Amino acid sequence: MLDTLTDWCSSWKLSVNPEKTKVVHFRPQSFNLTSFQFKCSSNDIFITDSYKYLGIWLDDHLTFDKTTKELSKSASRALGAVFAKFISSGGMSYKVFTKLYNSMVEPVLMYGSVIWGTKSYTVINTVQNKACKYFLSVGKSTSNISTRGDMGWLSCLSKQRISCIRLLCKLTRIDQNRKIFKVWRWASRRKKGWNYEVNKTVNLFNVNDEVGNVTLNTKYVMKTVTEKINLLDNDEWYNELFNDRGHQNGNKLRTYRQFKQERNTELYVAMLIPRQHKRVMALFRAGSLPLAIETGRYARPPIPVHNRLCVLCTNNCVETEKHFLLNCSLYDDLRWLLFSECSNYIENFAILDDDQKLVEMMNCPEIQAFLSKSIFNFFMRRKLFLV
Numbered sequence: 399m400l401d402t403l404t405d406w407c408s409s410w411k412l413s414v415n416p417e418k419t420k421v422v423h424f425r426p427q428s429f430n431l432t433s434f435q436f437k438c439s440s441n442d443i444f445i446t447d448s449y450k451y452l453g454i455w456l457d458d459h460l461t462f463d464k465t466t467k468e469l470s471k472s473a474s475r476a477l478g479a480v481f482a483k484f485i486s487s488g489g490m491s492y493k494v495f496t497k498l499y500n501s502m503v504e505p506v507l508m509y510g511s512v513i514w515g516t517k518s519y520t521v522i523n524t525v526q527n528k529a530c531k532y533f534l535s536v537g538k539s540t541s542n543i544s545t546r547g548d549m550g551w552l553s554c555l556s557k558q559r560i561s562c563i564r565l566l567c568k569l570t571r572i573d574q575n576r577k578i579f580k581v582w583r584w585a586s587r588r589k590k591g592w593n594y595e596v597n598k599t600v601n602l603f604n605v606n607d608e609v610g611n612v613t614l615n616t617k618y619v620m621k622t623v624t625e626k627i628n629l630l631d632n633d634e635w636y637n638e639l640f641n642d643r644g645h646q647n648g649n650k651l652r653t654y655r656q657f658k659q660e661r662n663t664e665l666y667v668a669m670l671i672p673r674q675h676k677r678v679m680a681l682f683r684a685g686s687l688p689l690a691i692e693t694g695r696y697a698r699p700p701i702p703v704h705n706r707l708c709v710l711c712t713n714n715c716v717e718t719e720k721h722f723l724l725n726c727s728l729y730d731d732l733r734w735l736l737f738s739e740c741s742n743y744i745e746n747f748a749i750l751d752d753d754q755k756l757v758e759m760m761n762c763p764e765i766q767a768f769l770s771k772s773i774f775n776f777f778m779r780r781k782l783f784l785v
């Protein structure tokens with residue numbers, strides 16, 4: 399074929415630029431790279447491992463690893479620009495931040511996800527997790543589960559699945575003479591690849607009937623699909639929250655599990671409160687506020703849990719989130735104010751036990767601003783006394 403091209407070029411007095419001409423040997427992982435020397439008009443054509451076409455990197459094993467890595471890099475840059483605005487404008491509301499993320503970062507991050515989106519990619523998820531943590535002003539080591547849970551955002555995989563199913567819907571309804579339809583039909587015979595994977599997702603959500611029924615339009619079908627994906631996203635998030643295999647969720651999210659069961663935007667996140675209050679509240683909830691229970695994990699060797707004692711009072715107990723918020727005598731005066739506020743909105747607050755108090759406080763909408771401010775004040779005092 400290259401010889402034919404050479405002949406054609408010479409009869410039309412054209413030349414092929416050897417600098418811009420390369421060969422990609424598409425093959426399964428188990429195949430060796432070809433050693434064939436390709437030539438075109440006496441120039442050697444060299445082999446390369448990937449090629450960018452319409453913004454998608456096609457690598458020699460068609461893995462999309464390079465595509466997602468490059469998208470993640472570009473989206474990180476876009477996120478950096480959004481965050482620069484965030485800082486220079488003195489912070490922004492959850493609504494504005496989400497809008498900017500959805501219009502400036504996500505289109506970059508999700509570019510071509512209809513093609514590569516059938517599985518989860520760490521490099522893609524990282525960008526969204528970073529955005530959540532930026533907004534809450536918490537560090538990298540804060541749990542991804544709690545930050546996304548409090549922001550209430552859909553996972554990247556769910557967003558990818560939505561775009562893949564939308565394309566499948568469109569293909570199912572397209573004019574059968576179109577090339578794209580024929581290619582899709584031809585590729586569908588294989589027991590792997592895009593069509594196979596997307597159909598697996600369709601089965602997972604049990605939306606075969608809707609997707610397959612061509613009398614329903616894509617927009618209508620996608621409404622049902624999106625609702626189901628939302629529900630499953632919530633279940634997946636919940637399972638992750640309680641997944642202790644190879645994770646340290648059990649340590650870090652021990653308190654979070656008690657009061658948070660659903661992935662939804664928390665009031666303290668959506669409210670206009672000082673950024674520092676938001677930050678300390680997010681850390682407290684995630685079990686990442688540097689109390690003894692948490693910092694003891696980082697000591698070398700780690701301090702046994704029962705020895706991570708509070709050094710700020712004489713109670714001689716482990717400094718957990720609960721001790722900090724509900725019992726430590728260092729904050730008695732501040733707590734008195736907080737508890738009287740709680741009593742205004744939570745029924746029988748005074749007679750609840752500590753676990754019930756914590757759950758009620760975290761879930762009572764009326765006190766979220768006051769609670770964030772109080773936890774911030776507690777923490778500031780703690781800092782003062784530890785120096």
Ligand SMILES: [Zn+2]
Nearest residue numbers: 708710711726
């Ligand atoms: Zn204490």
